[in-house]
Amino acid sequence: MSGANAIREERLWQRHIDMARLGGTPKGGVNRQALSAEDAAARNLLAAWARARGFSIFTDAIGNLFVRREGSDAKALPVMSGSHMDSQPTGGRFDGMYGVLAAFEALEALEDAGVTTKRPVVAVAWTNEEGSRFQPGAMGSAVFAGHNRLDEMLAVKDWDGVVLKDALATTLKAAPAPLREGKPGFALDGYVEAHIEQGPRLENERKTIGVVTGIQGSRRYIVTTEGEEAHAGTTPRAARKDAFAAAMRIAAAMYEATNDEGDTLRFTIGRVDVQPGSPNTVPGKTSFTIDMRHPSNDVLEAHEKTLHEIVASRAAPCSAGIERVTNVAPTDFDPRVIDLVRTKANDLKLSNMDMPSGAGHDAMHIARLCPSGMIFVPCERGVSHNEAENATPSDLAAGARVLVEVLEALANR
Numbered sequence: 001m002s003g004a005n006a007i008r009e010e011r012l013w014q015r016h017i018d019m020a021r022l023g024g025t026p027k028g029g030v031n032r033q034a035l036s037a038e039d040a041a042a043r044n045l046l047a048a049w050a051r052a053r054g055f056s057i058f059t060d061a062i063g064n065l066f067v068r069r070e071g072s073d074a075k076a077l078p079v080m081s082g083s084h085m086d087s088q089p090t091g092g093r094f095d096g097m098y099g100v101l102a103a104f105e106a107l108e109a110l111e112d113a114g115v116t117t118k119r120p121v122v123a124v125a126w127t128n129e130e131g132s133r134f135q136p137g138a139m140g141s142a143v144f145a146g147h148n149r150l151d152e153m154l155a156v157k158d159w160d161g162v163v164l165k166d167a168l169a170t171t172l173k174a175a176p177a178p179l180r181e182g183k184p185g186f187a188l189d190g191y192v193e194a195h196i197e198q199g200p201r202l203e204n205e206r207k208t209i210g211v212v213t214g215i216q217g218s219r220r221y222i223v224t225t226e227g228e229e230a231h232a233g234t235t236p237r238a239a240r241k242d243a244f245a246a247a248m249r250i251a252a253a254m255y256e257a258t259n260d261e262g263d264t265l266r267f268t269i270g271r272v273d274v275q276p277g278s279p280n281t282v283p284g285k286t287s288f289t290i291d292m293r294h295p296s297n298d299v300l301e302a303h304e305k306t307l308h309e310i311v312a313s314r315a316a317p318c319s320a321g322i323e324r325v326t327n328v329a330p331t332d333f334d335p336r337v338i339d340l341v342r343t344k345a346n347d348l349k350l351s352n353m354d355m356p357s358g359a360g361h362d363a364m365h366i367a368r369l370c371p372s373g374m375i376f377v378p379c380e381r382g383v384s385h386n387e388a389e390n391a392t393p394s395d396l397a398a399g400a401r402v403l404v405e406v407l408e409a410l411a412n413r
């Protein structure tokens with residue numbers, strides 16, 4: 001029997017149901033924020049399933065939880081798969097959790113099929129991917145990959161002032177696992193993350209498997225305009241320095257400039273602040289955010305240049321400035337892993353398409369460490385970060401079948 005044949009759809013689905021009870025909301029979603037009591041309960045449940053199958057578990061200094069199935073070569077570097085078990089405050093049952101449970105299902109399928117791999121295969125649940133309680137998100141994988149410093153992350157506070165270090169200690173006390181000493185992070189031979197798409201493309205194109213080619217980069221800016229406050233009733237047009245009018249001109253020109261034919265660039269103005277915020281005073285100052293995302297760094301770079309040109313040419317008679325607050329480079333996944341995902345999907349006669357990921361994932365950090373890739377499965381109407389998030393048992397199982405075949409191939413390299 002092959003690993004793919006040993007994937008059991010009902011078992012995988014039932015595990016989602018069991019996990020969804022931990023932090024389950026009346027509307028059918030979950031509220032299982034990082035390092036909460038619900039997070040601890042999810043860790044305990046995964047650990048219990050792992051022990052029942054004879055897999056070993058361990059954790060690291062940032063609380064990432066690992067489940068390990070041994071290979072035949074004790075010295076060989078492991079291959080890894082997983083995602084996260086924390087959720088948004090009004091999150092769904094599948095975001096992150098699917099990647100953890102698909103990885104665990106893959107381990108079980110290898111076990112049930114009696115497959116021996118050369119390399120160990122490790123399932124992982126990364127700490128705090130969502131970043132809704134503690135910022136930044138994708139924290140566990142970022143620390144593992146050396147992108148963020150452990151001591152800085154342990155000092156982060158949530159909105160109530162709770163220090164992450166204390167929340168982590170409480171969580172690990174409630175959900176104990178053997179601690180791997182030293183700094184988080186160890187060498188890997190490969191990493192593959194399964195995830196629901198969180199967008200509508202697979203469903204619209206009637207494909208079961210998304211062969212993820214990379215994760216788009218994102219840049220965030222704050223644009224400010226400054227004019228002069230004046231009386232709304234008495235000030236003639238020529239005498240006005242209306243900061244909001246300047247912001248509007250800049251915004252309109254940017255919407256126009258980012259209207260790309262292929263609909264790939266994502267451009268969002270999500271927050272506007274107008275000062276002094278009085279109905280009968282000409283605004284003297286505004287600030288607004290711009291969030292831009294695209295798989296190509298060159299495209300992002302070009303649009304940043306356009307933004308500077310537009311701000312310089314459209315602000316008059318006001319003055320304007322741009323502050324870039326984040327710049328996350330796009331991730332290109334390893335061509336060999338991408339090929340492997342596509343080949344295995346084709347072998348299993350599963351319809352598939354290549355696509356970049358619009359959202360960030362833990363894989364973006366791990367891709368800096370070892371050859372990495374991702375597998376997407378459809379979610380209903382593309383809805384995610386929402387309690388209504390949904391996926392079908394058969395699509396989830398299809399993704400797990402591709403995953404186990406890819407992991408087996410990587411683990412025998």
Ligand SMILES: [Zn+2]
Nearest residue numbers: 084095096129
């Ligand atoms: Zn996720």
